[in-house]
Amino acid sequence: MLNKYARAFFTRVLTPFAAFLLRRGVSPDAVTLLGTAGVMAGALVFFPRGEFFWGTIVITSFVFSDLVDGNMARQAGISSRWGAFLDSTLDRVADGAIFGGFALWYAGGGDDNVLCAVAIFCLASGQVVSYTKARGESIGLPVAVNGLIERAERLVISLVAAGFAGLHKFGVPGIQVLLPIALWIVAVGSLITLVQRVVTVRREAAEADAAAATSEAAS
Numbered sequence: 001m002l003n004k005y006a007r008a009f010f011t012r013v014l015t016p017f018a019a020f021l022l023r024r025g026v027s028p029d030a031v032t033l034l035g036t037a038g039v040m041a042g043a044l045v046f047f048p049r050g051e052f053f054w055g056t057i058v059i060t061s062f063v064f065s066d067l068v069d070g071n072m073a074r075q076a077g078i079s080s081r082w083g084a085f086l087d088s089t090l091d092r093v094a095d096g097a098i099f100g101g102f103a104l105w106y107a108g109g110g111d112d113n114v115l116c117a118v119a120i121f122c123l124a125s126g127q128v129v130s131y132t133k134a135r136g137e138s139i140g141l142p143v144a145v146n147g148l149i150e151r152a153e154r155l156v157i158s159l160v161a162a163g164f165a166g167l168h169k170f171g172v173p174g175i176q177v178l179l180p181i182a183l184w185i186v187a188v189g190s191l192i193t194l195v196q197r198v199v200t201v202r203r204e205a206a207e208a209d210a211a212a213a214t215s216e217a218a219s
């Protein structure tokens with residue numbers, strides 16, 4: 001949904017910054033790498049200590065690099081298969097750090113086994129959701145479905161909640177409950193998305209196999 005409706009807006013807003021980086025000789029790959037490193041640092045330094053406000057601020061400052069790198073590549077006319085591979089692979093690394101950071105908090109100071117398990121489920125299901133599309137496309141299927149929540153939704157739901165939950169440390173009472181709520185939403189949403197994608201791949205695979213069998217029989 002965000003990919004469909006918010007991308008155009010962010011492309012307009014971020015294009016001048018992307019052009020500025022290109023003029024300074026920065027490459028899209030460097031932005032991809034630096035952005036991932038920043039997200040990982042924010043997630044793994046702050047989240048395991050329950051510092052959700054500052055963790056979210058650091059992550060948010062870097063996570064938009066994921067929109068800037070592709071924007072730069074397209075502006076410069078240097079979009080590449082390697083860039084696409086690097087971008088998607090490092091998305092998985094960044095997501096692992098974010099949900100891993102939540103899990104580490106609940107395994108330690110947050111002291112909640114159920115929420116630790118929910119965070120691990122968010123991590124694993126997010127990776128599998130992405131994998132269904134990548135694997136489906138690699139075997140030649142269109143995988144014409146995005147599903148209920150894609151990566152952008154998973155991140156916005158979790159990070160907005162984490163940022164506000166972090167205000168608890170500044171004295172706002174009760175607000176920390178937002179993070180568990182968000183994790184449950186992402187967990188259930190990812191499960192639904194996974195089912196939507198698997199069902200689509202199953203149908204597309206059956207149609208493709210049937211079409212191949214028909215054309216083989218005809219020849």
Ligand SMILES: CCCCCCCC/C=C\CCCCCCCC(=O)OC[C@H](COP(=O)(O)OP(=O)(O)OC[C@H]1O[C@@H](n2ccc(N)nc2=O)[C@H](O)[C@@H]1O)OC(=O)CCCCCCC/C=C\CCCCCCCC
Pocket residue numbers: 002003004006007010028029030032056060063064066067068069070071073074078079080081082083084085086087151152155156159160163164167
């Ligand atoms: C009071 C505070 C309230 C806060 C409210 C905040 C609300 C949330 C605000 C904004 C949400 C923004 C969402 C934006 C989503 C846009 C949708 C989207 O596009 O998602 C996908 C993208 C990137 O995908 P991808 O990497 O595939 O695209 P690219 O454009 O990069 O293209 C890839 C191709 O480019 C080529 N290429 C790439 C790289 C390379 N090196 N070489 C190349 O050649 C190649 O061809 C590739 O194939 O974006 C994301 O997924 C990122 C999502 C960002 C999510 C933001 C989360 C932050 C949200 C909230 C933080 C709030 C903090 C609140 C604190 C509160 C404190 C009180």
Ligand SMILES: O=P([O-])([O-])O[C@@H]1[C@@H](O)[C@H](O)[C@@H](O)[C@H](O)[C@@H]1O
Pocket residue numbers: 003087088089091092126129130131133149150151152
């Ligand atoms: O499939 P998903 O994880 O929900 O969503 C994602 C896509 O929206 C994104 O464009 C791509 O670069 C990511 O690597 C990821 O695959």
Ligand SMILES: [Mg+2]
Pocket residue numbers: 065066067068069070087
């Ligand atoms: Mg990107």
Ligand SMILES: [Mg+2]
Pocket residue numbers: 066087088091
């Ligand atoms: Mg990306």
